[in-house]
Amino acid sequence: MKKTTLLNLFIFCIVFAEAQTIKPISKDKAFEDSLNKIVVDFKNNFRNIQSKPLPAEIDADTYQSSICLPGATHCIIMRYHSVVDNSASWQSILYTGESYEEALTTYKKIFGLIKKSKIKEIDDSPAAFEGVIENPDENVRFTVSSLRLKAADTRYKNFVADIELVGNYDGWEVHLNLYNKKKDTEGGNVQ
Numbered sequence: 001m002k003k004t005t006l007l008n009l010f011i012f013c014i015v016f017a018e019a020q021t022i023k024p025i026s027k028d029k030a031f032e033d034s035l036n037k038i039v040v041d042f043k044n045n046f047r048n049i050q051s052k053p054l055p056a057e058i059d060a061d062t063y064q065s066s067i068c069l070p071g072a073t074h075c076i077i078m079r080y081h082s083v084v085d086n087s088a089s090w091q092s093i094l095y096t097g098e099s100y101e102e103a104l105t106t107y108k109k110i111f112g113l114i115k116k117s118k119i120k121e122i123d124d125s126p127a128a129f130e131g132v133i134e135n136p137d138e139n140v141r142f143t144v145s146s147l148r149l150k151a152a153d154t155r156y157k158n159f160v161a162d163i164e165l166v167g168n169y170d171g172w173e174v175h176l177n178l179y180n181k182k183k184d185t186e187g188g189n190v191q
Contacts, residue, residue: 032117035044035069040119042090043153069176075091099171099172101171103172110144122153127179131145146181158180
């Protein structure tokens, strides 16, 4: 009986110790992994993550994205009909609801998650987003914070993540747009 009890205790300790070392993927890690896949595919103009076509917009072809961020309700790729810039954009809706406080919390959380994400696989060195959050005012129905990706790969020199807090008739939304946004010569931004 003692041998069986000791054996069971030994097995329990081994199983318990292994269970403690295997950690589930956190929501932040899942967000970073998904963001990494999306950003890396920008060099392919988002073609590897492009899924089925959606009803077209006037100036763009719209497709579902096969990669979406955790918690996003809508993830699409837009291909614009432009002779100047043929790069696509990746867009998602991360919050829809009536609560300004919940929208603001989501806006700030998404900004923080993007800023602390390390983008791998673009080149040999990790890339990261840099920027300063714009503090929204509930009386202003639109706020955008831009983060520019700092990467050695020149294809990403104008790549940005725009987080938008948008008020509409139904409530509030938080959007994320990943796309090419050229700088003007005076330090501002031009699309």
